[in-house]
Amino acid sequence: MKVIHIGIIGTGFSAKAHIEAIRRIPYLHVIAVAGSSLEKAQQIASEYGIPKAYGNESELIQDNEVMAIHNCTPNYMHYAINREVLLAGKHILSEKPLGMSSEQTEELAQLAKDYKGVNGVAFNYRHYPLIAEIKHQLRMSAYGKVNLVYGGFLQDWLLHQTDYNWRLEPKYNGASRAIADIGSHWCDTVQYVLGKKIVRVFADLKVVHPIRRKSIEKAYTGAIGSEPVYEEIPMETEDYGSVLVHFEDGIQGVFTISQVSAGRKNKLFFEIAADKRSLAWNQEKPNSLWIGHRDRANQELLSDPRLLSDSAAVLSHYPGGHHEGWPDALKNMLIDFYTSIRDKEANESTEVRSFADFKNGHQVMKVVDAILESHQTQRWVIIK
CATH class of the missing domain: 3.30.360.10 (Dihydrodipicolinate Reductase; domain 2)
Incomplete structure (x- = not known):
């Protein structure tokens, strides 16, 4: 089974919850983390045994080994990071909200229409x-x-x-x-x-x-x-x-x-x-x-x-x-999200999934x- 390499942007509660949920799914592997400073990223990388640490999100997004990205940053950073990931063509799972206003989230929802990757919002309930x-x-x-x-x-x-x-x-x-x-x-x-x-x-x-x-x-x-x-x-x-x-x-x-x-x-x-x-x-x-x-x-x-x-x-x-x-509901959301990614990369027809996407987030x-x-x-x- 192909292992999906994941990058986490953020070092707070949400980032740690995502990392722990990812680790419960065998074919997922966090290979990089980015923080507001290199020191914060290195601390999380050391704590969780993550091989790469970056001092800013753009370096992580441009890492060719990273296939999917989790945006676990404070709200004001969501829009710019989500937009950058969409334009980079990588899979993105964002904490809510997608942006600070419906004008921002509308732009992201429009970008996601022609986007080749899978996009999701962490409405885990x-x-x-x-x-x-x-x-x-x-x-x-x-x-x-x-x-x-x-x-x-x-x-x-x-x-x-x-x-x-x-x-x-x-x-x-x-x-x-x-x-x-x-x-x-x-x-x-x-x-x-x-x-x-x-x-x-x-x-x-x-x-x-x-x-x-x-x-x-x-x-x-x-x-x-x-x-x-x-x-x-x-x-x-x-x-x-x-x-x-x-x-x-x-x-x-x-x-x-x-x-x-x-x-x-x-x-x-x-x-x-x-x-x-x-x-x-x-x-x-x-x-x-x-x-x-x-x-x-x-x-x-x-x-x-x-x-x-x-x-x-x-x-x-x-x-x-x-x-x-x-934590189990979060794990279920990730299973759903990454099953969709695996189906897409295998060119298999994807059944209707239950995770929220950028359209729902908007x-x-x-x-x-x-x-x-x-x-x-x-x-x-x-x-x-």
Whole structure:
């Protein structure tokens, strides 16, 4: 089996998660990493036994041995790197968002149309077994017509006024924060499950901490009695948001996004109310699907390949009771992405894959931009 040589651009959490997932797939091999400095790249290369380290992304992109590239950099770097990789003709898997605005992502989506490589966006929540099971059941009309969807994505890592991160700065993260960072995952996952796009939004966003206190690390000596020194930074992007949504085919819904909800670490959840039953799934308990009934006892379906449809069972790699989670969904996404690459390079017809591509990434960015416009104008905005 031909080994695919991969380059990783970035050295943070996403880059490390991608490297670890890649290592679980036998025919993939990370041969190069690029960082914001050569020292950072060399540190990751040494830690993970990666043979090559580069001090900038262009050197990695031009490496002839690198066949596919993972863009795991901060948001403001995504557009330029994705564009450069597309023009170089190499396979690209980018963390979301593809760019800082829908104008940038539209250009990338257009470039990807005539592009010979495979392009993907890391919307990895699509790739849980029970997400595939829900999609299968809805496609088979097992629960009747879908009427409404509600849910959200809740975290607490920015609850305190002194919580600070580069994502709080629009020049690095973009005009939206909570909606773009985690709301985009909710929108993509639910659109994927339903097989329907969001077509209209009405949004209400809120900055919970108008002023945040950023620690000035150099001013803190660490000595007994020494207090941290803070710089006060005005906030421009939202901590919280609720959005009314209309999907295709008359499905309506609402979701809430928060990065200031104490005790909620990474709760992406949704509930789908259909004519015959309701379905509820929570990413923090990903191996359980709640099925609600009107006239008999409710059910709980646990992730077990023996009980799932074929499309869901293939994503479940262990017997029932051996719980799989976030790292496994990331692995499933990579298997899907690289199977498409192998089929393409073997000139074999590729079946429809489940990973998100640049077209999907652009569509989600249009939803994010529409949500910002809706909040600013306090009216419904149609996704063009």
